[in-house]
Amino acid sequence: MDLDSDTETSLTNQHIFELYEFDEDNLEEEFEATNNIDESCEDNLQEEVETNNDTVYIAENVEAEPREKKRLRILSNEERMYIYHELLQKSVDGKLRKGATNEVASSNSVPLRTVQRIWKRAKESETRDVSHRKTKNCGRKRISIDENQIRELPFSQRTNIRSLAFALKTNPTSVFRLIKSGAIRRNSNAIKPLLKEENKISRLEFCLSMLEGTPHDPMFKSMHNIIHIDEKWFYMTKKSEKYYLLPDEDEPYRTCKSKNFIAKVMFLVAQTRPRFDSEENETFSGKIGVFPFVTHEPAIRSSINRVAGTMVTKAITTVNRDVVRSFLIDKVLPAIREKWPRDEFESTIFIQQDNARTHINHDDPLFREAATKDGFDIRLMCQPANSSDLNILDLGFFSAIQSLQYKEAPKTIDELISAVVKSFENFPSIKSNRIFVSLQLCMIEIMKEKGSNKYKIPHVNKERLERVGQLPIQIKCDPILVQEVKNYLNME
Numbered sequence: 001m002d003l004d005s006d007t008e009t010s011l012t013n014q015h016i017f018e019l020y021e022f023d024e025d026n027l028e029e030e031f032e033a034t035n036n037i038d039e040s041c042e043d044n045l046q047e048e049v050e051t052n053n054d055t056v057y058i059a060e061n062v063e064a065e066p067r068e069k070k071r072l073r074i075l076s077n078e079e080r081m082y083i084y085h086e087l088l089q090k091s092v093d094g095k096l097r098k099g100a101t102n103e104v105a106s107s108n109s110v111p112l113r114t115v116q117r118i119w120k121r122a123k124e125s126e127t128r129d130v131s132h133r134k135t136k137n138c139g140r141k142r143i144s145i146d147e148n149q150i151r152e153l154p155f156s157q158r159t160n161i162r163s164l165a166f167a168l169k170t171n172p173t174s175v176f177r178l179i180k181s182g183a184i185r186r187n188s189n190a191i192k193p194l195l196k197e198e199n200k201i202s203r204l205e206f207c208l209s210m211l212e213g214t215p216h217d218p219m220f221k222s223m224h225n226i227i228h229i230d231e232k233w234f235y236m237t238k239k240s241e242k243y244y245l246l247p248d249e250d251e252p253y254r255t256c257k258s259k260n261f262i263a264k265v266m267f268l269v270a271q272t273r274p275r276f277d278s279e280e281n282e283t284f285s286g287k288i289g290v291f292p293f294v295t296h297e298p299a300i301r302s303s304i305n306r307v308a309g310t311m312v313t314k315a316i317t318t319v320n321r322d323v324v325r326s327f328l329i330d331k332v333l334p335a336i337r338e339k340w341p342r343d344e345f346e347s348t349i350f351i352q353q354d355n356a357r358t359h360i361n362h363d364d365p366l367f368r369e370a371a372t373k374d375g376f377d378i379r380l381m382c383q384p385a386n387s388s389d390l391n392i393l394d395l396g397f398f399s400a401i402q403s404l405q406y407k408e409a410p411k412t413i414d415e416l417i418s419a420v421v422k423s424f425e426n427f428p429s430i431k432s433n434r435i436f437v438s439l440q441l442c443m444i445e446i447m448k449e450k451g452s453n454k455y456k457i458p459h460v461n462k463e464r465l466e467r468v469g470q471l472p473i474q475i476k477c478d479p480i481l482v483q484e485v486k487n488y489l490n491m492e
């Protein structure tokens with residue numbers, strides 16, 4: 001084969017490749033034709049050509065530079081319409097001037113044949129529709145799963161993606177796509193307290209007792225004079241923790257005899273609703289205090305950490321009624337008298353507690369004597385049994401400060417106490433105020449469900465309302481709903 005024929009073949013292939021245009025309506029056929037052209041060009045490049053002075057030799061063992069595949073560009077309907085309008089501007093009486101299609105193709109970086117087809121489609125269509133024809137039949141058909149098939153499955157077979165996919169006889173990827181598209185939603189389900197009929201009735205009565213205003217315009221009390229107290233265990237660390245590591249880092253090694261040996265301390269927390277002035281400045285945080293159930297005793301024996309006689313902090317593992325009474329009288333009541341706003345001394349203050357066996361009665365004589373000192377009128381009240389959703393601490397306050405406490409990573413009892421107290425003090429008052437709004441919204445849902453706890457905590461975008469200054473202090477209640485609850489209680 002001489003040089004002239006080889007050069008002619010190469011130029012012919014190059015000419016064919018440059019002039020070849022993709023027909024968007026027959027992509028598969030044209031794409032196969034393009035592959036054939038690529039293969040023929042590659043075969044010609046691999047041939048050995050004898051050369052003297054005026055010839056070129058291409059060795060087989062020289063690796064050719066990889067060429068980037070030409071990608072098909074699918075124009076959107078907006079781009080096609082833009083090209084059509086450009087062509088209209090370059091036309092006179094429906095006829096394009098010479099070179100107009102080349103100019104439009106060059107300015108938009110599209111093949112000449114594509115521009116010509118757009119102009120042809122516009123002339124043939126009465127509505128001048130130049131939209132592509134790929135909308136209806138483009139892409140693989142989605143796998144459809146019958147909703148009734150999912151409904152018939154027991155919840156035990158729907159606890160994770162893999163088990164659900166196995167029950168539906170499909171692959172986990174298809175189930176994941178359904179979750180991502182919103183066809184299937186994920187639910188974190190927690191066990192709620194079992195409520196008897198008397199529990200539901202007491203919950204409804206409690207909600208009605210929190211209402212004030214006229215019968216035609218009832219609303220919930222501001223709850224500024226109610227202090228919520230409750231106890232909670234705070235642990236040194238979680239049984240299972242998640243960490244983010246670098247690829248070359250070793251995994252943390254944590255050991256313990258059992259989860260029962262993880263150090264923990266019980267805390268008594270007292271919180272009321274914070275106060276803000278007309279300019280949304282905080283005047284009272286509502287934080288009465290957080291009190292750990294611990295004792296300070298001298299060490300009996302010496303160790304590598306301290307000598308005998310050093311005062312050490314030990315957690316009180318058994319909390320009974322006498323311990324709770326002493327904490328209320330010696331810690332909670334003095335903190336209330338110290339921190340309560342001066343302009344509200346004359347109002348009656350209620351301490352709301354749950355019905356735990358370790359809690360004292362509302363008419364406990366020792367507590368009543370201490371609660372009336374210095375002109376204060378402090379009383380105990382109990383929330384309905386099995387009703388943690390009627391206490392702001394269980395409703396969201398505890399979980400919030402616990403998440404802050406885990407960030408401190410304490411190693412000793414003293415560090416754990418310091419971390420919990422720090423988390424309590426750092427918790428924003430504006431967020432605790434939102435929890436009181438959520439409490440009133442939960443009461444409305446309880447009334448709708450006739451005392452049941454089968455409801456979702458409502459969300460009203462409190463942060464946005466607070467930002468625009470429209471977050472209410474007292475939530476209004478539907479008078480028809482109030483009357484329905486009263487009629488229901490009378491029937492019972």
